[in-house]
Amino acid sequence: MAHLNIPNVSIRGLAATVPALVKDNLTDPRVSDAEKILKNTGIHLRHVAPDHICASDLCEDAAKRLLDALEWSPEEIDCLIFVRQTPDYILPATVTILQEKLGISTSCYAIDISMGCSGYVMGLSNIAALMQSGLFKKGLLLVGDTISRTCSPNDKSTYPLFGDAGTATALEFNSEAAEMKFSFGTDGSGKDAIIIKDGGYRHPFNSESLLEKEIEAGISRTASHLVLDGMDVFSFGISKGPSSVNDLTEFFNIDMAEVDNFVFHQANLFMNEKIRKKLKIEPEKVPYSLSKFGNTSSATIPLTLVSERREVLKTSHQKHIGCGFGVGLSWGSVYFETENLVIPEIAYLN
């Protein structure tokens, strides 16, 4: 696997915003076998975006509140990155819209990155690599998706799993910073395991893109909806999740006993617990936000930190390993440290 170590960049704050609208898997009439789904996936509530809320709106809200809490002016931001699978438009890149809405200077560096489950790790490596030389002093990493809007309501293999969220991570050049350390991997042979077939340029949106077809009992969708091959993704996750973390800790000689938090992409409880047990990590070190938010695609790692570790992150020095794995297929792990982060409470956007 590929590796990176990046000095001189500190995370200063984190924020997350979710849609106010909540779906409860136990009472949602579209979810059959609800008790079993809750037991196996660990997913109870999902905050889902109505049609007028995009991932960029959730990230914009998180970013504004984070800048306020940090007392940073938007004009100070040299570097803005938006990581997502669900942009506002096919073009232009959504980050330009965010630059304008956030009041960030027109002289900033801004770029979209199209990644999902591994997106936080990929985004963090990109923004930290850009900032490490010190010409960019302050940066904002925005990571989020409205992946529930891609799911067929008649597809039991996706509908109960996904929620929506937007996050903001504030970073600053700091010559005293502990190094961030990364391990990455990619396998495009698994591209069909998680895919939306129509709407790009390989299969443009066409007159048949909205025709719903029954794939099997309980699974009906169109070619514009998200496809998730649960068996392939599971098989991939329980093997690559542990091997990615092991590769990171072995390559950089990281003592896992000294790591305070192992924050995994929140896929589903059954898969995540298999990964945790394979790595022999104590349950206390592995936070879950699945029951409150479900799988929120690229946003799961920062959302879980804000939701489950806010108090301790605000008041202490913490060592973390984050691990994202999924759509692509793409995976990555990161080691980073934080100290006394600024973290506003989770907000709910209408």
Place this chain on the structure above:
Amino acid sequence: MNSEEFIQLFAEQFDETEVSEFHPKTSFRELEEWDSMVALMVIAMIDEEYNVKVSGDDIRNSATIQDLINVVGSKI
């Protein structure tokens, strides 16, 4: 690999189906209890016990337990 041992481990992934129902020729995907969750537990069992990664297609293309044993055996 030992087929009897595999069949026993395979049967352990089911809660309600009688152990006597499991033979090399059992069409496991036609068992009443077979569902996507049992499929994931079988994938996890194969990963843990044999260190073999089976795909969704490996499961879908196997009609009987013996077919699955052949898939796992070919990947060990």
